[in-house]
Amino acid sequence: MNVLSLLTLFSSLLYSMEQPVPKESGGGSHTAGNSLNLKCETSDFQFKTSKLGWYLWAPGHIPLGLTNFDSISTDATEDRIITSREDSGSRIFLQIKDLGLRDSGQYHCVRRVGTGDDRDKLFFGLGTDVTVEPGTRTPLTPNVFLVRSQDVVACLIRNFYPKEIHVSLASPGALISAQTYVMAPMANGIYSAVQIGRIGENDTVTCTVEHLGKEIHVSHKPEGNEQRNKLLLSVLGLRLLFMRIMIINIFFTAMALIF
Template sequence: MDGLPLLILPPSLIHSVEQTVLEESGGGPHQAGTTLKLKCQTSGFQFKTSKLGWYLWAPGHAPLWLTSLKSSSAEAREDRITTSREDAGSRIFLQIEGLGLRDSGQYHCSRRVGNGDDTDKLVFGRGTDVTVEPGPRAPLSPSVFLMRNQDSVACLIRNFHPKELHVSLASSGALISHQALALSPMANGTYRAVKIGRVGENDTVTCSVTHLGKEIHVSHQPDHTGPDPGIASEQKLSCTEKNLTEGPEQENKLFLSVMGLRLLFMKTVAINVLFTAMALIS
């Protein structure tokens, strides 16, 4: 495995060497359990004598080494990962069998430049994005939570399949501003989503979710007389099996779900709901 100091930097920040060109292709959505096949077209250097490879980069993490490829040998991080080359076309290939959700991210092919010691540099291509979607499973209706802190509101939707759904936030006062929706797969093969926005502090807010033709409505009315008006939720569910916000165990599940959606919040709009929840469980 190539352990190089440059791995602390995002691939996009590593400058090119000479006229090295690395162009990846084959990304996009892929279903879990299938086989991923990527290609990297190269130019601008001596292909046959170069040490090439593949890395996976997920935001917040250093690039993860996957494979290395020399003219006479190849090595890979896992048995399900293979790499090959086509000298005539100056191309290398990456194949990953049995895709899982952890394989999502940006894939970069690389060229190692140097004398084979710790002073070597890595040159990365721009990368190709791969999103691994959960495989087929029985339809599952979502659990919906509504969280609020002053003028910030978040509607959390968890454990649903398929991923197609419609989410809206409505207020008894002015229209909710800065609405943003983010969706991602979960490790259990279902999906989660969050819709966030801003609303008047004294307005009642309702989150409406439509999934597989069924509607779920969750409402919250501010109550400044309680022990903690910063976070409150009241559910009016039409198509769920039970109320998931009753009792300490269910409250813990709610807070854990917020933690699991932390990155989605950071990618959309920074609101105080998340940080309040984090403080409660820290």
């Protein structure tokens, strides 16, 4: 999707606030390898001749069209994606087989009005959230690193399973402010996370991680430049992931308020 198409998409979202809103259902948490079945119900327009489809908005990615908008065809972009429609009940359906972590995101039912060019209007439903969780696997104890740059401290927790974990930053007699935590599933079915906060440059800090009934404590110690740089690069990657997630969440929150 080019920049012009993306701008058209956002202007269509604002324009659609006065239009009939499709309602999606079927989201929630699903396990990788299973199938996803979503339904969209709508009314107040001529359903049989309408161009309808599905969009996926995943954190850190631009909106992805999963189907074309032909009023008759139900072809999808992948063989594992199947769409269908029920004109008599004003419903359209989306099925995705063999779910993977990449299928997580917010799914929107979309109605397209126009002649098929960039000037068309897209009327989005509010969407339904889908989270694809890794399948069951052998428990894995996390690797924990603590790094800091001036007043910013980050506890990096890598490669653990299951995802239930508690992370805290503490310092004797000092306040750790602006704490932010984000966890993300990796493509190999395990998890990584990062806890970021601010503290005085001369204050000591300890990261405590509780996982599977065990505690791991890591205190700040001077690192060699090479090792420190590698860790900072890893933290930067997770911080960028967090920023992308926040941007998407803020936008979806704005959508909900508008609609």
